[in-house]
Amino acid sequence: MKFIDEYRDSEVIRSLLSQISEEAARPEGYRLMEFCGGHTHAFYRYGLLPLLPERVTMVHGPGCPVCVLPISRIDAAVALAAKSDVIFCSYGDMLRVPGSNGKSLLKAKAEGADVRMIYSPLDAVKLAEQNSDRQVVFFAVGFETTAPATALALQKALDQKIPNFTVFCNHVLTPPAMSAILDDGSMDGPSVHGIVGPGHVSAIIGCDAYRFVAEENHIPLVISGFEPVDLLESILMLLRQINAGKAEIENGYSRAVKDEGNPQAIALMDEVFELRGSFEWRGFGMLPDSAQKLSSKYADYDAEVRFGVTYGEAHDHKACRCAEVLRGQLEPEGCSVFATVCTPENPLGACMVSSEGACAAAYQYGRHVRGDR
Ligand code: SF4
Numbered sequence: 001m002k003f004i005d006e007y008r009d010s011e012v013i014r015s016l017l018s019q020i021s022e023e024a025a026r027p028e029g030y031r032l033m034e035f036c037g038g039h040t041h042a043f044y045r046y047g048l049l050p051l052l053p054e055r056v057t058m059v060h061g062p063g064c065p066v067c068v069l070p071i072s073r074i075d076a077a078v079a080l081a082a083k084s085d086v087i088f089c090s091y092g093d094m095l096r097v098p099g100s101n102g103k104s105l106l107k108a109k110a111e112g113a114d115v116r117m118i119y120s121p122l123d124a125v126k127l128a129e130q131n132s133d134r135q136v137v138f139f140a141v142g143f144e145t146t147a148p149a150t151a152l153a154l155q156k157a158l159d160q161k162i163p164n165f166t167v168f169c170n171h172v173l174t175p176p177a178m179s180a181i182l183d184d185g186s187m188d189g190p191s192v193h194g195i196v197g198p199g200h201v202s203a204i205i206g207c208d209a210y211r212f213v214a215e216e217n218h219i220p221l222v223i224s225g226f227e228p229v230d231l232l233e234s235i236l237m238l239l240r241q242i243n244a245g246k247a248e249i250e251n252g253y254s255r256a257v258k259d260e261g262n263p264q265a266i267a268l269m270d271e272v273f274e275l276r277g278s279f280e281w282r283g284f285g286m287l288p289d290s291a292q293k294l295s296s297k298y299a300d301y302d303a304e305v306r307f308g309v310t311y312g313e314a315h316d317h318k319a320c321r322c323a324e325v326l327r328g329q330l331e332p333e334g335c336s337v338f339a340t341v342c343t344p345e346n347p348l349g350a351c352m353v354s355s356e357g358a359c360a361a362a363y364q365y366g367r368h369v370r371g372d373r
Contacts, residue, residue, distance in 0.1 A: 034224075061177075087127055128162050138150070167301055170291070176289055283327050
């Protein structure tokens with residue numbers, strides 16, 4: 001297939017749904033997780049969930065970088081932004097995520113902080129060049145998908161010896177979170193029977209990064225694209241593997257993903273970042289080797305070092321159940337404040353803010369549809 005409409009062809013979709021129905025024969029059903037928040041939104045946007053047979057349950061994973069950032073780090077970002085000599089730069093999604101007492105970067109901006117929304121870390125480097133009397137801090141958030149762009153900005157800042165640019169690095173890694181879900185002993189039996197693997201992250205890290213899922217956890221994983229045909233084909237491939245008792249890594253998104261990933265991006269990240277010993281994730285607590293920090297070569301550009309960032313104890317709003325949503329243990333509609341107190345206009349938790357958050361997807365596309373199931 002070459003063109004986007006071929007991935008949305010209704011005849012192909014009908015055929016795939018019919019094959020999925022035939023394949024979904026196990027009485028105990030199939031619990032599949034789409035790890036990536038982009039996939040969650042695609043499932044809701046294209047109305048695919050109600051079309052799946054009853055025996056196939058999709059659960060949403062933690063693949064929303066905005067959602068998994070703990071409140072203590074949002075608070076630290078707000079504190080950095082409040083410094084009088086700082087221009088604080090962030091992607092748009094992060095501005096509205098509530099920290100302690102509902103204080104977000106957007107509220108800090110309303111109180112006078114110089115917070116700017118940017119589209120690329122290179123925009124922050126340019127701002128630093130244009131404002132040599134100010135400190136420009138880039139709030140780096142994201143999985144392996146966005147980390148190479150941050151690395152490129154840092155490389156440019158080092159090459160051009162820009163002294164007033166730093167990065168508040170919060171890049172997290174996909175495999176450790178996947179591992180934490182699969183190793184979750186709190187559930188009766190395996191937490192999921194199969195995983196729809198992320199598309200964009202896999203374009204960077206490649207298929208080989210998931211070998212542990214098949215070899216250690218004995219769970220099949222199929223990397224998927226974001227169109228309806230991609231997603232349904234991935235589900236069908238998972239069901240076939242599960243029925244055959246197989247646990248393999250398959251690539252259903254070969255037009256973008258290679259076994260080895262993107263070697264240039266990986267080399268760039270290896271130069272600029274190093275592993276953190278542990279990092280706190282919303283919903284998961286501290287996960288070992290699950291995030292990146294700046295390597296010693298780039299230590300002068302590390303905002304945590306330059307500004308002596310500290311992290312206080314902070315808790316989610318007591319009504320918010322983002323932690324369970326992120327672990328795939330609760331549907332967004334199961335939260336008592338979903339779509340009543342918590343809405344995209346007035347989010348109580350991060351999952352209602354981000355364009356990749358499960359609660360935002362359920363609110364925007366799915367709550368009426370899901371209610372009909
Ligand atoms: S609906 Fe709102 S409060 Fe509830 S889990 Fe989702 S983001 Fe948190």
